[in-house]
Amino acid sequence: xxxxxxxxxxxxxxxxxxxxxxxxxxxxxxxxxxxxxxxxxxxxxxxxxxxxxxxxxxxxxxxxxxxxxxxxxxxxxxxxxxxxxxxxxxxxxxxxxxxxxxxxxxxxxxxxxxxxxxxxxxxxxxxxxxxxxxxxxxxxxxxxxxxxxxxxxxxxxxxxxxxxxxxxxxxxxxxxxxxxxxxxxxxxxxxxxxxxxxxxxxxxxxxxxxxxxxxxxxxxxxxxxxxxxxxxxx
Amino acid sequence: xxxxxxxxxxxxxxxxxxxxxxxxxxxxxxxxxxxxxxxxxxxxxxxxxxxxxxxxxxxxxxxxxxxxxxxxxxxxxxxxxxxxxxxxxxxxxxxxxxxxxxxxxxxxxxxxxxx
Ligand code: SF4
Ligand code: SF4
Ligand code: FES
Numbered sequence: 585x586x587x588x589x590x591x592x593x594x595x596x597x598x599x600x601x602x603x604x605x606x607x608x609x610x611x612x613x614x615x616x617x618x619x620x621x622x623x624x625x626x627x628x629x630x631x632x633x634x635x636x637x638x639x640x641x642x643x644x645x646x647x648x649x650x651x652x653x654x655x656x657x658x659x660x661x662x663x664x665x666x667x668x669x670x671x672x673x674x675x676x677x678x679x680x681x682x683x684x685x686x687x688x689x690x691x692x693x694x695x696x697x698x699x700x701x702x703x704x705x706x707x708x709x710x711x712x713x714x715x716x717x718x719x720x721x722x723x724x725x726x727x728x729x730x731x732x733x734x735x736x737x738x739x740x741x742x743x744x745x746x747x748x749x750x751x752x753x754x755x756x757x758x759x760x761x762x763x764x765x766x767x768x769x770x771x772x773x774x775x776x777x778x779x780x781x782x783x784x785x786x787x788x789x790x791x792x793x794x795x796x797x798x799x800x801x802x803x804x805x806x807x808x809x810x811x812x813x814x815x816x817x818x
Numbered sequence: 819x820x821x822x823x824x825x826x827x828x829x830x831x832x833x834x835x836x837x838x839x840x841x842x843x844x845x846x847x848x849x850x851x852x853x854x855x856x857x858x859x860x861x862x863x864x865x866x867x868x869x870x871x872x873x874x875x876x877x878x879x880x881x882x883x884x885x886x887x888x889x890x891x892x893x894x895x896x897x898x899x900x901x902x903x904x905x906x907x908x909x910x911x912x913x914x915x916x917x918x919x920x921x922x923x924x925x926x927x928x929x930x931x932x933x
Contacts, residue, residue, distance in 0.1 A: 744900040
């Protein structure tokens, strides 16, 4: 199989380039893209990428595989390869540190902006803040986000304004706290989102939904935030 | 919160709502005009000018004119903040859009009222 990898080492290279590798894959087995990278790394130790859990939980190996963002560890080669060729690039839209490793600083800054923690100044009860099963259910499809950045780096609105538009991942998290019955800062949170960029730069293209490896739906969460903003203003 | 914004209403929600409201006005007007033309295949000049002399038609048309101004300003403003990265160029483009829209509205009022 032919694997083409984006290579860039800012200490040595003037510009990024694609390097081709030919590799024999074991017959009768559908490896994951991460396995292929590991095999290649054994041969060429200079290839750099992030990975940790190798089972779709940590979110560190988000990359662009033949044009689509996803987690290398849970994407089978059969799905990622096109015409017998596998093209691996870093997630688009963020600065490349080296090869497939990107600088996620901007992504985390947006995450930080939405204050991703429960705000409740009432003294904590002796055991825990209780929720009804219905209240808890509202967090399903939101809390599962692993911050892999596959969605935000697939979003054109985030590419053009990564410093102003929160991006699908951050907005999914923003809604996770807006929807939480235990959080008391709902109005403050909404106030911080009502500008033409933070939420409203989303044009509903749904790239985020199509790539999320956890099957989450940021577009729906963004729609819910919009409804909350509308209810608050009218 | 992103502050320092040159958008239309400065609030994201307001711009978003305006964009939708103006879109509705524009489509209603389009449907109306097309319907009117279809129902009056041999339209005369007199008929056409009587239509535009009616106050409700002038209100409707003025609403459409303002909607075009608003709708295109919000749209072009968004596009300029997406694609024009040099501040000078973006500022020039936004000013130009503002100017053109202002001209259209004044000119349109002149046409409607036959001033
Ligand atoms: S739906 Fe919104 S957030 Fe998702 S990719 Fe499109 S513009 Fe980005
Ligand atoms: S929403 Fe999905 S794609 Fe986006 S960061 Fe979370 S898990 Fe990754
Ligand atoms: S290595 Fe942890 S998600 Fe892929």
